[in-house]
Amino acid sequence: MDRSDFVETDRIKELVSRTTPYLQAGYPLHLTGPTGVGKTALALHLASKFDRPVMLLHGNHEMNNEDLIGSIAGFTSEKVIDNFVRQVYKKQEEVKEKWHPGRLVEAIQKGYTLIYDEFSRSSPETNNLFLSVLEEGVLPLYGTKQKQSFLKVHKDFRVIFTSNPEEYAGVFDTQDALIDRMITIEMNNETQTEREILRNRCNILAKEADIILKITGKVRKACEKENKNGPSLRASLMIATICKKSEIPISTDNQQFTTVCKDILASHVVKCLDGKTIKDAEEWVEEIS
Numbered sequence: 001m002d003r004s005d006f007v008e009t010d011r012i013k014e015l016v017s018r019t020t021p022y023l024q025a026g027y028p029l030h031l032t033g034p035t036g037v038g039k040t041a042l043a044l045h046l047a048s049k050f051d052r053p054v055m056l057l058h059g060n061h062e063m064n065n066e067d068l069i070g071s072i073a074g075f076t077s078e079k080v081i082d083n084f085v086r087q088v089y090k091k092q093e094e095v096k097e098k099w100h101p102g103r104l105v106e107a108i109q110k111g112y113t114l115i116y117d118e119f120s121r122s123s124p125e126t127n128n129l130f131l132s133v134l135e136e137g138v139l140p141l142y143g144t145k146q147k148q149s150f151l152k153v154h155k156d157f158r159v160i161f162t163s164n165p166e167e168y169a170g171v172f173d174t175q176d177a178l179i180d181r182m183i184t185i186e187m188n189n190e191t192q193t194e195r196e197i198l199r200n201r202c203n204i205l206a207k208e209a210d211i212i213l214k215i216t217g218k219v220r221k222a223c224e225k226e227n228k229n230g231p232s233l234r235a236s237l238m239i240a241t242i243c244k245k246s247e248i249p250i251s252t253d254n255q256q257f258t259t260v261c262k263d264i265l266a267s268h269v270v271k272c273l274d275g276k277t278i279k280d281a282e283e284w285v286e287e288i289s
């Protein structure tokens with residue numbers, strides 16, 4: 001998404017003015033909420049307010065301390081041959097380990113704004129590195145064979161974490177100690193905000209946005225009844241963008257529009273409602289459209 005595509009709805013303006021002072025004061029922010037609610041988009045928008053480079057890090061279970069703080073990446077060798085005086089031949093060779101710094105090193109040393117997206121997908125052992133970064137302002141260089149045992153964190157370094165509580169339930173426990181060091185703000189799906197985003201990003205009418213939101217809303221509700229995540233704003237944005245670009249009328253009387261809705265929403269129905277095949281799901285979406 002281009003920065004200029006970001007829509008500042010009233011709700012988002014309120015969130016921005018509420019959370020900017022926390023980041024300005026140097027506290028890490030944690031945006032949590034269901035998938036597609038706009039956590040990453042808001043994090044990027046907040047980060048752009050500080051005149052610092054932004055680094056995006058995606059949590060995953062394979063990420064380890066080496067990825068963040070660095071590791072030995074091979075060797076460098078330096079050879080000096082001294083034959084200045086003809087009769088004397090001197091050869092000196094030195095082999096050194098080559099250090100490749102991790103991504104967090106660059107961010108903390110240069111004072112970047114770090115967006116650590118879906119941080120809870122990484123293992124607690126990896127995320128433990130952030131405890132001393134956030135509390136003591138130092139990055140420990142455990143087991144890296146470096147001369148220094150830690151690096152000092154730049155005064156402009158900021159972090160915005162995002163997470164989706166439902167997605168990681170049972171995968172990794174959220175570390176209480178880490179959560180204790182952040183300011184957590186919950187984001188939820190809101191029709192008014194979604195309507196404004198759809199209208200502004202896709203250049204459609206409010207009543208057209210409402211038609212799309214009503215259909216995705218029904219699928220979402222059915223999924224929520226089963227305690228599952230339904231389609232997010234992403235699905236509504238897909239429907240609106242396709243219809244706008246292909247000049248498909250956003251109307252439930254239009255067969256092409258209904259087909260787009262079926263194609264985008266049927267997989268959500270199959271995922272959420274047990275026993276429904278794609279064909280059943282398509283019929284169901286057609287009925288509610």
Ligand SMILES: Nc1ncnc2c1ncn2[C@@H]1O[C@H](COP(=O)(O)OP(=O)(O)OP(=O)(O)O)[C@@H](O)[C@H]1O
Pocket residue numbers: 001005006007008009012033034035036037038039040041042162163164197201233234237
């Ligand atoms: N304020 C906004 N203005 C314009 N587009 C937005 C806004 N908020 C969200 N979006 C769009 O909605 C979609 C979902 O947003 P985003 O990726 O930020 O959600 P998320 O909560 O981080 O999702 P996930 O948990 O799946 O990573 C994206 O296409 C994003 O560009």
